[in-house]
Amino acid sequence: MSHPFDPGYVAEPFLTLCSEYPGADVYPPDQFRTEWGPIFHRGRLDGSARILVIGQDPAQHESVIRRCLVGEAGRRAQGLLRKLGVTRSYVVINTYLYSVYGSVKARTRKDPRLVDYRDRWIHALLAGGRIEVVLAFGRVADEAWRFWKATPAGESIDVGYAALTHPTQPESASNGDKVKLAEATTALLRNWNKALQAVAPRVQHPDVPTPFIAYGDAWADDDRIGIPEFDFPAGLPAWMREQDGWARRVGPDDLAKRRNITIRIPKGVLT
Template sequence: MAEFDRGPTDGLAALFARVPDPPVTSAFWFDWGPVFYRGRLDGSARVLIVASDPGPTERIAGRSLVGNAGQRVQGFLTKLGLTRSYVCLNAWAYALHPGEASAMEGRLGEPAQRQWRNSVFDRATDTTLQAVVAMGFLAQEAVRLWTARPPVTLVEVPHPSNPNTAALLDAWRDAVALLRPLVTPDEDGDNTGPTYGTAFEESDYGAIPRRDLPFGAPAFLGDDAWVRAGPGGAQNAVRRPSPDDGHTLIWKAPG
């Protein structure tokens, strides 16, 4: 039987449903609703990835870190030997307009936001957790505000979409080297392969596993290798057109 994500437990679904509205609606891509997680919510995760906020592909999938950035994260997890024992969360459950990210860093500490987010972090992790990786400044602030964070290694690295590719790869290369001795690989994983060179190669990406996506997701969702291989430098099959980026998505399937 094909693997697929059966969704959160009733308790976690109830917690997700209590997500507070963003503090400043105009800063957020609000009308499409929140996106909460990807990966294991049953406490079996050995690594927690925290990123910033969902994007267009994440809205299609209803799962976090599925687009080009998420496929880079999947490649990062693959280099740690993890094929399933991870969970991916975000600082914000609602998508930010890119230019508003810095302005929203300080709002992560508002009591309703902090309490709800910390409850999600608490419920999504257990004693099996071996490391937390905070990707980008919003994620790093959210983790700093996590009062009950387990006493495991915290690694802070640039967000996978950071435009300074050299700094991103240097930090991710160091993070892989640091985490490999600390994180137990999955039985079908391998943490002995190459890490990162001076540019992202297609081998540095990972297709999102079917077990992380809802039943019925098309086979190409979460694998944009065909987009990256095309001309023009496109990276995602889903985009928000300007100026109507708050209400319209354009999703292209491979030919």
């Protein structure tokens, strides 16, 4: 059985970008979990990507796998990409290289060193002229794109663009309230429908031509789909790709949780 995988950062400019990333002097440790290292991307770096997705910041699953948007948010985003007919030709980066700890100050968000390094990634991914659509999940991702568009290089780029509600915003906003969760989910899906209708005409080279089918008012069974094996580093266990919940920040206080990511193989994997 063949196991396709992502070969990683094998060519320029990504080799240099991965060797010149900013650290704690740019990403303050009181605002970011810099101790877990930077997470750079997920998807195609060979110039074949047609959609660029900008996420927010890595969670614990991403810190283990070293790829962006690999948890529940990633599966929901994957379903959205499929509605555009894009099953392979995409690339994902985050607004921030490191997981957010607490909140990010405005001064940090606008630090030229942080912004300039992120802009180098966006420029590298758009340089070939093959990206047709950019999707930004969440407010800070939208801000990241607007910062880029204000640069001389950004002003000359013509791509479809949509700012979307973050895939797991309903869970974070509802705080366990089922009624609020349902309402927030409906609002998210309406936001996504509007965005899809706006950018779908700009996707001129889908992997699989797909007629537009709108989301309903709640998640349907096939709205979230698995992330393909070819997006991950070689040899990653299948259970890390197929479900959530195997990585948790554990500890009696915030500092202990920051120091610890506990990995537990899900039930059913071992007999």
